[in-house]
Amino acid sequence: MTPVEAVVLAFVVGAALATALLRDVLASIIAFAAYSLGVAVVWLLLRAPDVGLTEAAVGAGVTTVLFLLTIAKTVRPASEDLFVDVDPTALGVSALLVAALGTTLSALPPVGSSSAPVATSRVTAYYLENAYHEAGVKNAVTAVLAAYRGFDTLGEAVVVFAGFVGLLVVLDRGVLA
Amino acid sequence: MSAVAAPDGDDPEESESQRQRERADRPYVESPIIMATVRIVAPFVFTLGAFVMFHGADSAGGGFQGGVIVGTVILMVAIAFGVEPTRDWLSASLLTTLVVVGVALFMGVGLTALAFGGAFLEYTAIPVHHASKYGIELVEVGIGIVVSGAVVGLFFGLASGHAGDDAEAES
Amino acid sequence: MIDVVLDRAYFVVAFLLLGIGAHMLIGDRNLVKKVIGMNVFQTGIFLFLIASAYVAGASAPLLTEPGPYVSPLPHVLILTAIVVGVSLTAVALGLIVRIYGEYGTLRADLVGEVDGGE
Numbered sequence: 001m002t003p004v005e006a007v008v009l010a011f012v013v014g015a016a017l018a019t020a021l022l023r024d025v026l027a028s029i030i031a032f033a034a035y036s037l038g039v040a041v042v043w044l045l046l047r048a049p050d051v052g053l054t055e056a057a058v059g060a061g062v063t064t065v066l067f068l069l070t071i072a073k074t075v076r077p078a079s080e081d082l083f084v085d086v087d088p089t090a091l092g093v094s095a096l097l098v099a100a101l102g103t104t105l106s107a108l109p110p111v112g113s114s115s116a117p118v119a120t121s122r123v124t125a126y127y128l129e130n131a132y133h134e135a136g137v138k139n140a141v142t143a144v145l146a147a148y149r150g151f152d153t154l155g156e157a158v159v160v161f162a163g164f165v166g167l168l169v170v171l172d173r174g175v176l177a
Numbered sequence: 178m179s180a181v182a183a184p185d186g187d188d189p190e191e192s193e194s195q196r197q198r199e200r201a202d203r204p205y206v207e208s209p210i211i212m213a214t215v216r217i218v219a220p221f222v223f224t225l226g227a228f229v230m231f232h233g234a235d236s237a238g239g240g241f242q243g244g245v246i247v248g249t250v251i252l253m254v255a256i257a258f259g260v261e262p263t264r265d266w267l268s269a270s271l272l273t274t275l276v277v278v279g280v281a282l283f284m285g286v287g288l289t290a291l292a293f294g295g296a297f298l299e300y301t302a303i304p305v306h307h308a309s310k311y312g313i314e315l316v317e318v319g320i321g322i323v324v325s326g327a328v329v330g331l332f333f334g335l336a337s338g339h340a341g342d343d344a345e346a347e348s
Numbered sequence: 349m350i351d352v353v354l355d356r357a358y359f360v361v362a363f364l365l366l367g368i369g370a371h372m373l374i375g376d377r378n379l380v381k382k383v384i385g386m387n388v389f390q391t392g393i394f395l396f397l398i399a400s401a402y403v404a405g406a407s408a409p410l411l412t413e414p415g416p417y418v419s420p421l422p423h424v425l426i427l428t429a430i431v432v433g434v435s436l437t438a439v440a441l442g443l444i445v446r447i448y449g450e451y452g453t454l455r456a457d458l459v460g461e462v463d464g465g466e
Contacts, residue, residue: 001357009361016368016388025380032384039391046358046398047408047418049237053229054430057245062328062434063387065252069335070380070441074448077378077455090375098367102360110355112404114416119403124419131420132411135300136310137234140409140420141427145239146313146320149424150298153316154283156428157323161280163435164327164334170442172340236410241431324431331438339449 005045012038023084025076026068033064050141207259215257223250230321234313240320247321248328260336272330279323286315358399365392379447379454383440390433397422 015035022028036059043052109116118124131143145153230243255263287298290312295302300312353360369392372385401422407413409420448454451462 001354005357009357013361013364013368016365019384019388020368020372020376025378028381028384032387035388036391039395042358042395043398046402047406048398048401048423048426049408049410050239050242051394051398051423051426051430053237053242054245054427057242057249058430058434059387059391061249062245062252062332063437065256065332066335066434066438066441067380067384069332070444073335073338073445074380074454084376087375090371093374094367094371097370098363101363101366105356105359105363106352108356108359109400111358111399112402113355114403114406116400116403118401118419118422119406121419123421127420128409128411128415128417134309135313136307137313138411139233139235139237139239140411140417141237141423142233142239142313142317144420144424145241145427146316147298147300147309150287150316153320153428154287154298156432157280157283157320159432160323160327160435161276163432163439164276164330166435166439167331167334167442170439170446171334171338173334173337235412237408239427241427245431245434327435331435335438335441335445339446341449 008038008041008045012042021083021086023079023081025071029064029067029071032067033060036060036063050139208257211257215253219250219254222253223247226250226325230317231314233317234310240317241324243317244321244324245328248325248332251325251329252332255332255336260333264333264337267329267333269333272326272333275322275326276330279319279321279326282319282322283316286312286319358395358402362392362396362399365389365395368392377455377457379444379456379459380441382456383437383444386440387433387437390429394426394429397426 012035015031015038018031019028019035022031036055039059040052040056043049043055113119127140127144127148131140132138135143135147137143137147226243226246226249228243229238229246230240233239233243251263251267286300290299290302291297293302293304298312298316300309302308303312305311365388369385369387369389372388373382376382376385401419403416403418406416406418409417409423411417444454447459451459453459453462
């Protein structure tokens, strides 16, 4: 755990708390954009540049714009208070969730250990050894995405397509007029 | 109607007038700084998106990342120059065609492999030099087209809102 | 004890994000903030999976760089999940726009009270 990692993680948790607690929806959306940017940096620290690129473009860019469009289309409730009133029941339930997840913590491998199950898995070793001469690409993520798990990715592309069609149906629009 | 408007803490007349004020403000007030910045930055971001999409084979990137970056260029232009003019400039049928073409390209690559006697998406069955690399590249481009088309489509879809509301507003 | 937590700080943060996301989903009355909460919850899951693939000192799974590499498989899963997540968010926001059009409110507790036939 380097100081950089500690600072970025603290920023992410802080931004998430701000997103949850700010009462003004616009402020909450802006905090969420900052949070997404922090998460994109976390992906870079965890050596996942592909995921970082996507998160930076999607989380901090597209999702934020979609949220802003929604409040422009609907309403942004005015309020004097800076923070929301915390609902004790919801707080209890989510604290319980965190506590239940926390009990599994000692059973998980330390982050970054080279003996962790994911790192020593046969699947991981196979992809890394064979990606170049089987798929012909040097980015193992692309090889797994488009070659080894091509069927899965086709499904994902169709889900994005279906999301587009679904939104048109929800908004009662035949085409994007 | 009072039950409807009260929840937001305003009385009905006030919230109604506020809404009308918002509608009146809707025509975008053009800011020369934002427009100039977008005009300069947009081609570079578009090139970056295309680079990320096509160069996914050997460096970080790929169809999903590149597609979203290309999509954000259109979002950027739409925010700077107004949603309506951008939508007219793009034409709705083009977007719908893009999304369909992307999925069709992906499936087409899979079916081509099938036609040459391989399994679905078995690139090496296609009798082309480096078939796997070109197959993956084509699939990535297909994904990029779907994702960029869908991102832009979702934006314009949400920006135009429910079809029924237009009819009410016009009548 | 403190070492156990420090070694797994990423998992702790992932659990906290899940908690914050769940709280927004359950506790916040504003529908838009519920969807934001869903996105936070989602990122918590992503962080858990990406952190489990991380190996200290390894490089990104680009074979042009010297090994060892981190596992590419969780990256692929999360990459696609992020993009699918934005479609999901957009459909949810489309539904919210419709709900506002029908009921005139974005507060979940009042949507139930406003009778459709009223």
